[in-house]
Amino acid sequence: MIIRGDFVHCPRLGELLVLHDQVLGFIEHLGAAHTQESQEILNDASEPPIVLERGTFLVPTFCDLHLHAPQFLYQGTGLHLPLMEWLNEYAFKAEESLDADPILAERVYTRLTERLIENGTGAVLLFGTIKVDTNLILARVMQRAGIRAFVGKLSMDMSSRPTYVEPSVSGALSSVISFVSSCRGMVAHLPVHERLVEPVLTPRFVPTCSDALLRSLGELASAKNLRVQSHMAEAHDQVDYVRRERGKSDVEIFAQSRLLTPRTVQAHCTFLDSPSLVNVAKSGAAIAHCPLSNAYFSARPFRLREALNVGAKVGLGTDIAGGYDIDIMGCMRQAVTDRIIAVAEDRQGYDGGPLAIDWKEALYLATRGGAIALDLPTGTGAFAVGAPFDAQCIQLFDSKSSSGIGPLDFFEGPHPTQLTLDVIEKWWCLGDMRNRLAVWIQGKQLWGKKLGGSV
Incomplete structure (x- = not known):
């Protein structure tokens, strides 16, 4: 051509x-x-x-670094609650319903691929559900559609919803190993350049994962050279909960579990201070900046300019359904208008200079920056x-x-x-x-x- x-x-x-x-x-x-x-x-x-x-x-094409595939089921609704309440009222229910209904999962995921493609998204990092078979449906639909998709089977051995949790650390680990093997096997017969789907280790976030599970996933990521994704320092109630229950910060827990690696993408990171951003950059981990959902759940903007200045890898994420817009163009525009909030924020420890980004920098984050964060093939x-x-x-x-x-x-x-x-x-x-x-x-x-x- x-x-x-x-x-x-x-x-x-x-x-x-x-x-x-x-x-x-x-x-x-x-x-x-x-x-x-x-x-x-x-x-x-x-x-x-x-x-x-x-x-x-x-x-x-655009790269979307953070999207909850099963939450596409209720995109555009339920954004009136704080994060931890919203998870119980909407997210967990939607994910559980798709795990119970493979026909519904196929419908939701097929329509999701159509929406992504028509909006110019060519690569996407996806959170799935707990059940292996449902995530294999997601992987199969994405591969069939021709999208570069990184599919994460959720790992969570703690939950406020008793019906939506894995039984034990060993059970969670066995489940994710099965998914990784099956997902890789799904495309193994194809030429390398046609293998568009990959599995991703996906501890949901610290509040739903025990220290033992996180350590086990860190060991698995190292042994199998697997990608990792999660949420980190997203919202005030979540940050307070982790500090109160675990006595440490998100970034400390992920680092100690060997889950902050050059193959890691952490969503949000809005409550990371300047030294923590430096540590993330040094680890080689990338950050999925989700400006729209941050406006709903984080109550503060991500320190985007600071993260870029210290050399962190950053791309954009829609965070469906915490954000309601699947179009990365909307995400780019929101990233630029974050300046309205940024000028009023306390930036203690910041070394000066402009806090906001411009439209050209936002386009970089949506394309080349996202591709680097996802470690896509050279030049993507x-x-x-x-x-x-x-x-x-x-x-x-x-x-x-x-x-x-x-x-x-x-x-x-x-x-x-x-x-x-x-x-x-x-x-x-x-x-x-x-x-x-x-x-x-x-x-x-x-x-x-x-x-x-x-x-």
């Missing part, structure tokens, strides 16, 4: 590049169309290249030779009708003469799925119109 047109990506934090009139050859070549090498590729192509018209460009989240072709095609205006697409309006002439930062920012602020023409993962088109000729 050969594509000629404009490409937009953020290879580094604070850098947004607009590559005008490039030729991409899946993805063994990326270069300006006028060069001899590009012209030879165009001339030698076995099929006509896809040519993107003015006002249409490619951008990497940007356009580079050797990187997987994970991309979405965005259309800003129709050159034939001289009108903007969807919510985008242009008044200076019939339409912009070229793709500029201002035009891209307009899409970033106002765009929606009406601007998305197509989505590819690993070079396979998953959604949208079949592109060919001029688009």
Whole structure:
């Protein structure tokens, strides 16, 4: 597949590049169309290249670093309670209902994949449920849909809901070992580049996991080279509970359990102080920043700028259903508007400088930053030779009708003469799925119109 047109990506934090009139050859070549090498590729192509018209460009697909798949069942409801009460009233019930009904689980997870793809999400880190078979349904649905999915079977041997808890440490460990083996076996027959689903060790969070279970999971993660995900320092009531019951902080407990590793993603982290952020960065663990759900449950913003300044790996997460919007574009916008809260926050110990991020940095977090946090194949989240072709095609205006697409309006002439930062920012602020023409993962088109000729 050969594509000629404009490409937009953020290879580094604070850098947004607009590559005008490039030729991409899946993805063994990326270069300006006028060069001899590009012209030879165009001339030698076995099929006509896809040519993107003015006002249409490619951008990497989004990465969602934190999403509770079973909670998609009640997305957009039940956000009026504090975290610990909300878990009992909504989250545990929804997860338990899917564990009891595989047909419902298949329906919920299939619709979830459709929503993710149409919103441009190509990689997602998922919390599942306790039951092995339900998580295998989730893994199978994601692999079938063609999404890069990291599926976590919940581990929890403590719970305020007696019917939704694992019987013992040994039972929880045996269950997760079974899931890891079955999940890996599900894709073992495929070529490596087509194995899009991986298992993830998922201690829910400290209040639902005994020290013995956390230590056992840390040993398993090391022995099997497994990814780890959990929640850390999310909400005031949760932080107080852990300190009162365990006499330590979340970050101390995870570190002592060997669960803060370069293969770990911790969600939220809103109540980490500056020294703790430094320790997380040194561990190599990544942070899933979930600005919308933080607004509901954390009562304070994440120290995003500080985390980036100390070198922590950070990406964005929707946190369905603690956040109600599955669209990462909404997550990016919320991350920027966190500045409203940040300026009023006590930042004792912070070394100065701006607290907020801008829209270009948010786009980095949603693409390249998320890919780095997830340890995706080299180059993912940007356009580079050797990187997987994970991309979405965005259309800003129709050159034939001289009108903007969807919510985008242009008044200076019939339409912009070229793709500029201002035009891209307009899409970033106002765009929606009406601007998305197509989505590819690993070079396979998953959604949208079949592109060919001029688009």
